[in-house]
Amino acid sequence: MFEAAELGKKVDKADYAKRAPELMTKLLEAQRAQRAAQVPMIVIVSGVEGAGKSDVVNRLTEWLDPRGVQVQAFWDETDEERDRPRAWRFWRKLPPRGSIGILFGSWYTHPIVARAFDELDDAAFEAALGRIEAFERMLTLDGALIVKLWFHLSKESQAARLADPEKGRKGHWKVSPLTKKFAKRYRTFAGLSERAIRRTDTAGAPWHLIEAEDRRHRDLAAGELILEAMNRRLAAPPRAKAAKVAKATAPAATPATTKTVLDQVDLTRTLTPEKYDKQLEKQQRRLYELTWEARRRRVSSLIMLEGWDAAGKGGAIRRVAGALDARLLRVIPIAAPTDEERAQHYLWRFWRHVPLAGYVTIFDRSWYGRVLVERVEGFARPDEWGRAYKEINEFEAQLVEHGMALTKIWLHLSKEEQLARFEERQKLAWKQHKITDEDWRNREKWDAYADAIHDMVVRTSTAAAPWSLVSAVDKRSARVEVVKTIADRLEATLEAR
Amino acid sequence: MFEAAELGKKVDKADYAKRAPELMTKLLEAQRAQRAAQVPMIVIVSGVEGAGKSDVVNRLTEWLDPRGVQVQAFWDETDEERDRPRAWRFWRKLPPRGSIGILFGSWYTHPIVARAFDELDDAAFEAALGRIEAFERMLTLDGALIVKLWFHLSKESQAARLADPEKGRKGHWKVSPLTKKFAKRYRTFAGLSERAIRRTDTAGAPWHLIEAEDRRHRDLAAGELILEAMNRRLAAPPRAKAAKVAKATAPAATPATTKTVLDQVDLTRTLTPEKYDKQLEKQQRRLYELTWEARRRRVSSLIMLEGWDAAGKGGAIRRVAGALDARLLRVIPIAAPTDEERAQHYLWRFWRHVPLAGYVTIFDRSWYGRVLVERVEGFARPDEWGRAYKEINEFEAQLVEHGMALTKIWLHLSKEEQLARFEERQKLAWKQHKITDEDWRNREKWDAYADAIHDMVVRTSTAAAPWSLVSAVDKRSARVEVVKTIADRLEATLEAR
Numbered sequence: 001m002f003e004a005a006e007l008g009k010k011v012d013k014a015d016y017a018k019r020a021p022e023l024m025t026k027l028l029e030a031q032r033a034q035r036a037a038q039v040p041m042i043v044i045v046s047g048v049e050g051a052g053k054s055d056v057v058n059r060l061t062e063w064l065d066p067r068g069v070q071v072q073a074f075w076d077e078t079d080e081e082r083d084r085p086r087a088w089r090f091w092r093k094l095p096p097r098g099s100i101g102i103l104f105g106s107w108y109t110h111p112i113v114a115r116a117f118d119e120l121d122d123a124a125f126e127a128a129l130g131r132i133e134a135f136e137r138m139l140t141l142d143g144a145l146i147v148k149l150w151f152h153l154s155k156e157s158q159a160a161r162l163a164d165p166e167k168g169r170k171g172h173w174k175v176s177p178l179t180k181k182f183a184k185r186y187r188t189f190a191g192l193s194e195r196a197i198r199r200t201d202t203a204g205a206p207w208h209l210i211e212a213e214d215r216r217h218r219d220l221a222a223g224e225l226i227l228e229a230m231n232r233r234l235a236a237p238p239r240a241k242a243a244k245v246a247k248a249t250a251p252a253a254t255p256a257t258t259k260t261v262l263d264q265v266d267l268t269r270t271l272t273p274e275k276y277d278k279q280l281e282k283q284q285r286r287l288y289e290l291t292w293e294a295r296r297r298r299v300s301s302l303i304m305l306e307g308w309d310a311a312g313k314g315g316a317i318r319r320v321a322g323a324l325d326a327r328l329l330r331v332i333p334i335a336a337p338t339d340e341e342r343a344q345h346y347l348w349r350f351w352r353h354v355p356l357a358g359y360v361t362i363f364d365r366s367w368y369g370r371v372l373v374e375r376v377e378g379f380a381r382p383d384e385w386g387r388a389y390k391e392i393n394e395f396e397a398q399l400v401e402h403g404m405a406l407t408k409i410w411l412h413l414s415k416e417e418q419l420a421r422f423e424e425r426q427k428l429a430w431k432q433h434k435i436t437d438e439d440w441r442n443r444e445k446w447d448a449y450a451d452a453i454h455d456m457v458v459r460t461s462t463a464a465a466p467w468s469l470v471s472a473v474d475k476r477s478a479r480v481e482v483v484k485t486i487a488d489r490l491e492a493t494l495e496a497r
Numbered sequence: 498m499f500e501a502a503e504l505g506k507k508v509d510k511a512d513y514a515k516r517a518p519e520l521m522t523k524l525l526e527a528q529r530a531q532r533a534a535q536v537p538m539i540v541i542v543s544g545v546e547g548a549g550k551s552d553v554v555n556r557l558t559e560w561l562d563p564r565g566v567q568v569q570a571f572w573d574e575t576d577e578e579r580d581r582p583r584a585w586r587f588w589r590k591l592p593p594r595g596s597i598g599i600l601f602g603s604w605y606t607h608p609i610v611a612r613a614f615d616e617l618d619d620a621a622f623e624a625a626l627g628r629i630e631a632f633e634r635m636l637t638l639d640g641a642l643i644v645k646l647w648f649h650l651s652k653e654s655q656a657a658r659l660a661d662p663e664k665g666r667k668g669h670w671k672v673s674p675l676t677k678k679f680a681k682r683y684r685t686f687a688g689l690s691e692r693a694i695r696r697t698d699t700a701g702a703p704w705h706l707i708e709a710e711d712r713r714h715r716d717l718a719a720g721e722l723i724l725e726a727m728n729r730r731l732a733a734p735p736r737a738k739a740a741k742v743a744k745a746t747a748p749a750a751t752p753a754t755t756k757t758v759l760d761q762v763d764l765t766r767t768l769t770p771e772k773y774d775k776q777l778e779k780q781q782r783r784l785y786e787l788t789w790e791a792r793r794r795r796v797s798s799l800i801m802l803e804g805w806d807a808a809g810k811g812g813a814i815r816r817v818a819g820a821l822d823a824r825l826l827r828v829i830p831i832a833a834p835t836d837e838e839r840a841q842h843y844l845w846r847f848w849r850h851v852p853l854a855g856y857v858t859i860f861d862r863s864w865y866g867r868v869l870v871e872r873v874e875g876f877a878r879p880d881e882w883g884r885a886y887k888e889i890n891e892f893e894a895q896l897v898e899h900g901m902a903l904t905k906i907w908l909h910l911s912k913e914e915q916l917a918r919f920e921e922r923q924k925l926a927w928k929q930h931k932i933t934d935e936d937w938r939n940r941e942k943w944d945a946y947a948d949a950i951h952d953m954v955v956r957t958s959t960a961a962a963p964w965s966l967v968s969a970v971d972k973r974s975a976r977v978e979v980v981k982t983i984a985d986r987l988e989a990t991l992e993a994r
Contacts, residue, residue, distance in 0.1 A: 028930055032930070053823070054821075054822045054823040054824065055823075057823035058815070058818045058819055058823055061815070061818065061828070062815050062818075065930060066811065066814070066828060066830055066861070067830040067832055067861075071823060071826070071827065071828070073823065073824035073825070073826075073827075075824060078575070078576055078577045078580075078853070079575055079576040079577070080575045080576070080577045083575075104823050104824055105824070314563065317563070318555070318558070318559050321555045321558065321559075322555055324551075325551045326550070326551040326554035326555055326568055326570065326601050327551065327570035327572060327601055327602070328570070329568070329570075330568065330570075331558070331563060331568070333563055333564040335564055338835075338836055338837050339835055339836045339837070340835050340836070340837050356575070364563070364564075433525055433529065433562060
């Protein structure tokens with residue numbers, strides 16, 4: 001494949017002097033349109049060591065308005081990155097809508113390098129590429145423009161540049177320590193890169209091969225490819241398209257009369273105050289000890305608490321907190337997103353809070369908002385919430401693979417019990433802040449929510465990340481059950497390691 | 498000091514049952530007012546190990562509306578934290594306006610522990626406390642409410658709790674591994690803590706000692722102190738006060754006729770194209786090699802580029818970028834703050850981008866906006882920009898102490914040369930995005946800006962972080978000078994280590 005790109009293309013000085021300013025003018029125009037359209041744009045710069053990727057990046061930032069460009073280099077992982085799923089470091093650096101992120105090094109680097117040094121076997125390499133494809137598709141469907149550039153240099157040219165760096169170019173003294181290291185394995189890298197490129201060369205995020213022998217050709221080609229991709233994307237915003245496709249594929253809502261998984265929850269469970277005290281103490285103590293062991297062994301717990309309004313999420317969280325050293329715990333209440341969060345894919349704000357190894361994080365409401373409130377209230381389009389189930393499963397799979405104990409709890413309630421609690425809240429001064437008009441409005445849509453919850457549980461209860469449906473009618477029984485479920489999950493995770 | 502707090506205060510069960518719900522109601526009310534007033538609030542929870550700080554934190558989150566509360570635990574530093582000035586980890590966790598941050602562990606922990614284990618000598622301990630005082634004053638002046646709680650337990654009680662943890666309380670099984678470690682040095686810690694408390698017990702951020710023998714007294718006392726502090730702060734917003742004081746202390750503007758430091762810049766320097774090529778190449782090559790050495794030795798460069806509109810900041814940055822491997826460089830263009838940034842102290846958005854050890858970060862405009870555009874345009878009040886000089890010096894001192902090479906460059910221009918460039922920009926298609934109405938408006942305020950720049954240079958040119966004023970009239974000479982200045986600074990920093 002790469003040999004086909006060895007065409008010896010050249011651009012002479014005069015030609016370059018003419019084309020470069022024109023290209024720059026057009027790039028700036030396209031960038032203004034891209035900012036206005038609030039398209040997030042990702043440019044991946046990869047390729048052979050010694051091809052001059054660093055120079056290309058500098059050239060691109062020269063041609064574009066730098067205020068809208070962020071260059072992100074990925075090489076050494078920090079321990080904050082290592083202590084989280086591998087994708088975290090990329091999520092944290094994704095460009096917000098309207099910006100351009102030039103990624104120097106990317107999610108391709110690790111699989112290729114790890115395979116070359118035999119840290120990954122073939123199946124794991126394939127799996128990593130599959131994950132990349134899914135990741136890029138997800139970003140593209142969300143409106144992102146991804147331009148993937150591969151800079152190619154023949155083995156002979158690479159060797160020549162290394163042996164005689166003085167030759168043939170300005171800034172010849174720039175030979176990074178990395179170039180020498182990777183040049184030794186040229187063939188291995190070429191083979192693996194070719195596989196990676198073929199496997200991830202999709203319609204939504206295609207690869208572009210650029211011959212890097214001649215630096216003027218190289219830079220112009222990169223700029224022109226980016227310009228073309230921008231213009232194509234801005235001419236035909238994929239949102240409209242996506243919406244059309246979506247109508248066909250959006251899951252049919254469950255008819256309201258059908259029995260849902262929620263109907264299987266036994267709402268009659270109760271605990272006497274005496275049994276409650278004893279059992280809660282027992283489960284809390286167990287969880288306390290497990291979390292210190294998990295801290296020692298660097299295993300995180302990620303707990304998501306969802307449930308009907310007034311189901312008692314707050315009370316349950318306090319019982320979990322009561323079982324923990326406050327230093328080990330973070331509670332993330334999910335409310336309206338900030339503007340930095342709104343400028344990203346909806347999962348970004350959750351990735352942001354993925355805990356470091358050894359800690360416990362409780363999400364009070366979570367990413368499931370996408371398929372609950374956003375679906376029922378129409379804040380997300382059917383194609384958006386329709387594909388969210390798969391995106392969420394993929395997200396959670398990454399958490400579990402990283403070794404986290406993931407607990408997903410739905411606190412279930414009958415419609416009658418909810419009414420009783422709303423009324424009680426309105427009576428008590430110190431509970432009044434807990435009841436709003438929105439709660440009453442949500443209540444009117446009980447059936448629509450029940451359908452959404454049913455779909456959510458059915459579609460996202462995976463072997464690795466099952467849902468636990470807990471009856472919340474009896475608060476005592478619910479609280480013990482929540483603490484126990486979390487402890488069980490953490491214990492099983494610790495045992496499996 | 499601590500003995501005075503050993504009064505054996507107790508709250509019986511019935512009293513607690515009556516007072517707790519009342520306190521909770523009032524705290525929730527105060528919290529709503531605090532959110533409405535957009536006051537950022539910091540509660541520092543410290544004290545003797547075994548005093549039950551974790552339980553207090555859990556109790557506070559129970560009494561307050563958890564959606565407005567973030568508990569932040571500070572113990573082990575991550576390497577991302579260790580590789581930056583010590584304050585960075587606190588800046589990144591400060592609560593935004595309208596929120597409450599409960600800090601479990603705080604900026605007090607490290608100095609006390611390090612002094613106890615003899616990693617700090619006495620003078621360094623004092624210096625650390627002085628820095629804390631300045632930090633807290635800065636936050637308080639910015640509108641923050643800081644409540645500092647110290648939980649005290651006598652040596653005997655601590656020993657008893659450790660020896661017989663079953664005794665006397667619910668959740669007796671909670672004895673963290675840390676408690677045992679620190680109990681051995683009770684006297685040492687008590688002495689150092691007392692010094693820290695006395696030294697930092699200021700009017701703006703006073704300490705509160707709480708006896709922790711009786712857990713009901715302990716929790717109620719904490720809640721009541723917090724409530725009182727909130728009510729006092731909300732009754733008398735310090736902004737108005739600060740503004741009054743400020744009028745007296747705001748520095749008098751330099752009369753426009755006076756010579757400023759800018760007049761000393763030699764604007765006649767030029768370079769021929771031949772000399773430029775040679776000298777630029779020489780300095781770029783030097784910088785390239787220095788940055789790789791700095792990377793190896795984990796020394797960061799932080800470069801701030803300020804200058805008149807059209808002084809050529811962009812062109813200078815590109816020459817610096819051209820000298821670097823793009824993987825080592827981050828350029829941070831400073832534009833309008835995001836809403837997450839606006840919800841914090843103005844320095845927060847810069848702390849956010851403080852580079853990891855070994856990297857180069859260029860700020861295209863910087864924290865000096867506070868004493869330039871914000872001063873001239875009146876976006877900051879005189880007391881705000883008036884105290885910013887000191888705050889900035891303090892900030893930069895921390896960067897330099899951490900071992901960074903800090904370069905501060907002002908690109909200077911004559912008023913006539915600026916006009917010529919504005920006119921040229923309007924003519925060239927690919928430069929038109931670079932000139933806005935705002936640029937013209939700024940130009941009208943040339944003299945006011947000149948005064949502000951003069952004050953800035955005079956007040957913030959410190960031995961550790963001097964300003965370099967570079968003539969930008971001749972672009973060639975300016976670019977060489979910028980690259981050379983940065984290289985000189987990095988070289989000197991590397992040599993000094």
